[in-house]
Amino acid sequence: MIAFDNISASYDGVHQAVADVSFTIDKPAIIGIIGPNGAGKSTFIKSALNLIEGSGTTTVDGQSLQKRKKEVAYVEQKSDIDYTFPITVGECVSLGLYPKKRFFQRITKEDWHKVDHALELVQMKDFKDRQIGELSGGQFQRILIARTFVQDATFIFLDEPFVGIDATSEQIIMELLNGFKKEGKEIFIVHHDLSKVERYFDELVILNKELIAQGPTDEVFTKTNLKQAFGDTIFVGGGQSND
Template sequence: MFEIKNLTVAYQGELILDQVSLTVQKGKITGIIGPNGAGKSTLIKGALGLIKCQSGQTYIQGESLAKVRDQIAYVEQRSAVDLTFPINVLDLVLTGTYPKLGLFKSPGPLEKQAALEALAQVDLVDFKERQIGSLSGGQLQRVFVARAIVQDATVIILDEPFVGIDMSSEQKIMGILKKWSDVGKTIIVVNHDLNKVTQYFDDLVIIQRGIVAQGPVTETYQMANIQKAFSLDFGKLLFEQDMTGDSEDHG
């Protein structure tokens, strides 16, 4: 279980999140959606202590974040990555072994074998010597997932992992996320494509400078909640499209 309690974040005096609390269940894939500027990435970064917060605590299975930080694998937005950094694919995946190695220890043969096996899971062994800047968006995102595989964390958080990637990579990543949830890991995905919500997620959190709704997708992904977070017109248009699609599928 991943818990955020009373998280408050402000930028330059503007309140973004105010006393937000959230519980994410293990063994589920939980999506976080909301319009641009709603605070989705801020929620994640605040919970992980990556940005300054006015208040808030994060717990995993009741343990404070400081004690279990190595149990979290965080895949940040691809746009935040310096693609000119001189590191190849294999070495990037190996960084996922660092949290468990401890200080002053380098990856050995076992870690390198684990990294190669992780790259095999995402079909990128042949790219192991490539510099990360030479990869496509989908390939790079799969490398980040391979790094999370070798980290063997209990909580995996991905911030907009499907932006600008090919459908094949998206499907491979979702396949791995489903396997992780099946073995009891906690998966959190900040997502932009609302058309994939019912297909990809078990639970859903809808955010608009605070939590509009949270819970099973079947209960939270409703027109009224989407209209609260986005707009009346957007919610109506989205659900009219869904209903049209359903009728076409069954027609």
């Protein structure tokens, strides 16, 4: 169970980018975080995970995030990642091992088997010795997911993982994430394609600086909630009216 309590953040100390967002997810699920551009979706995650300054608390099974941080994985937006860093695909995935290792502890043979297994899962084993800079966007995203698998994180946060990637990679990733859910994980995905919301997410968080709605997708993916978050101009093929 992960609980967010009054998560807030401001970049300039005057305007709130995220204001008092509270909710709890208490069972394995794939959770979509949606809202218009600039709604504070990325900021919410960064503040909740203490990656930027903010206020509020995140607890895991009632314990502080600090105590449970090894169980949390975060994959930032692609635009924030330096692709030119000289590192191979295998090495990049192996970085997922480090949160659970002590400083200077070596990577064992068994660890490399774990890396190989993760690469197999994302169908990227043949790319193990390639430089990450040589990958397509979709392939790279698969590598980042493999890294969270190696870390064996229970709580996975993915910021816009499907932006600019091919349909095959998107499908591979979604199948994998559904498998993760069956293993008991809670996966949060910032997402902007509203047409896939009902297919992809069990639970939904609708944000526009404040929390507009949160709950099972079939209950909260409504025209009223979407209008409140996105304004009157929103057009969505799905979504039931709860007027």
